[in-house]
Amino acid sequence: MRQAEMSVLAPDLYVTSVSVIDLKHLRQRGVRHLLVDLDNTLLPRNSDEVSEGVRKWIDSLHAEGFTACLVSNNWHGHVKAVAEEIGLPIVTKAVKPFPSAFRKGLALLDASPRETAVVGDQVFTDILGGNALGMTTVLVVPLSTSDLPHTLLLRRLERFVLADRQPLA
Numbered sequence: 001m002r003q004a005e006m007s008v009l010a011p012d013l014y015v016t017s018v019s020v021i022d023l024k025h026l027r028q029r030g031v032r033h034l035l036v037d038l039d040n041t042l043l044p045r046n047s048d049e050v051s052e053g054v055r056k057w058i059d060s061l062h063a064e065g066f067t068a069c070l071v072s073n074n075w076h077g078h079v080k081a082v083a084e085e086i087g088l089p090i091v092t093k094a095v096k097p098f099p100s101a102f103r104k105g106l107a108l109l110d111a112s113p114r115e116t117a118v119v120g121d122q123v124f125t126d127i128l129g130g131n132a133l134g135m136t137t138v139l140v141v142p143l144s145t146s147d148l149p150h151t152l153l154l155r156r157l158e159r160f161v162l163a164d165r166q167p168l169a
């Protein structure tokens with residue numbers, strides 16, 4: 001792939017988990033809103049259990065003055081219950097990387113792409129879609145190795161795209 005094609009796939013930040021995202025750094029970049037993926041970003045895939053670490057992270061977002069909206073490709077009803085439990089709005093059936101769900105999330109937060117970061121565990125949905133709309137992009141290491149079959153195929157391509165880039169811990 002050529003450099004220009006690679007850059008739309010390159011996250012601005014790459015971290016081991018949401019808890020280690022440097023919120024002050026995001027603020028310095030002008031970010032005040034977050035569009036956050038659910039499966040394997042906040043919850044292990046096939047789990048409804050919100051960890052204490054994730055709850056604390058959501059609390060810290062509010063404390064630092066960020067607003068956030070979940071944007072999930074998941075179409076199952078349980079994700080709405082999870083969103084309610086953690087107290088964030090959600091756009092489901094998102095079909096990321098296509099822009100319509102990201103735009104819905106931006107509208108819900110009354111946010112512009114320039115002041116918004118996408119946080120997610122997949123290069124070809126979260127990062128590609130976020131970069132295409134000119135948002136800051138934060139890639140997290142997936143919470144579990146379990147995922148949909150096509151996602152597991154894309155993971156191989158992700159390893160190629162990320163080359164030897166290592167997540168910040």
Ligand SMILES: [Mg+2]
Nearest residue numbers: 037039040121
């Ligand atoms: Mg995900």
